[in-house]
Amino acid sequence: xxxxxxxxxxxxxxxxxxxxxxxxxxxxxxxxxxxxxxxxxxxxxxxxxxxxxxxxxxxxxxxxxxxxxxxxxxxxxxxxxxxxxxxxxxxxxxxxxxxxxxxxxxxxxxxxxxxx
Numbered sequence: 345x346x347x348x349x350x351x352x353x354x355x356x357x358x359x360x361x362x363x364x365x366x367x368x369x370x371x372x373x374x375x376x377x378x379x380x381x382x383x384x385x386x387x388x389x390x391x392x393x394x395x396x397x398x399x400x401x402x403x404x405x406x407x408x409x410x411x412x413x414x415x416x417x418x419x420x421x422x423x424x425x426x427x428x429x430x431x432x433x434x435x436x437x438x439x440x441x442x443x444x445x446x447x448x449x450x451x452x453x454x455x456x457x458x459x460x
Contacts, residue, residue, distance in 0.1 A: 346370035346449045348440045353454030356430055360458070364425040366440030366451060375444045378416065378423040379403075382436035382456075392438070393425060408434075430458045 352364040366378065379394030393414040394403045402414055413426040423440065435458050440451040 346373050346442060346444070348442060348449055348451035350438065350440045350451045350454040353438060353456045355457045355459065358430060358432055358458055358460050360430050361426070361428045362430065362456060364427070364438055364440075364454060364456075366423045366425075368421040368423075368442060372444075372446075373421055375442050377443045379441050379443075380414065380423075380425050381439045381441055381450075382434075383439070383453075384433075384436040387436075389439070395423060427456070430456075432458045432460045434458050 347369050348366055350364060350366045352362060354362060356362055375397045377394050377396045380392040381389050382392050383389040391405050392408055393412055395414045395416050397416065404412060411429045416423045435456060437453040437455050439453045442449045
């Protein structure tokens with residue numbers, strides 16, 4: 345079983361930055377990839393970014409390309425999401441997700457609010 349704990353959310357003005365962290369723990373931690381999804385009120389959950397654990401290959405949603413950057417620290421079993429030039433439409437609950445053999449795990453989420 346793997347547990348994911350997100351942190352780093354908060355309130356920021358438009359144009360500002362936040363850095364989200366997601367720390368993974370558990371005996372069966374052997375991810376293929378980790379990433380972030382988000383869900384705004386009234387909207388479906390949407391993909392934000394993903395990074396493969398071994399090669400570090402990244403993928404981004406078009407809406408965040410050039411503004412967000414995903415990275416990982418293999419030694420700390422942690423994935424990060426650096427969010428720059430934030431916009432009010434980035435306001436959402438951000439969820440960390442892990443994919444490995446046997447299935448996927450999603451964290452509890454962290455709120456990001458961007459004021460105009």
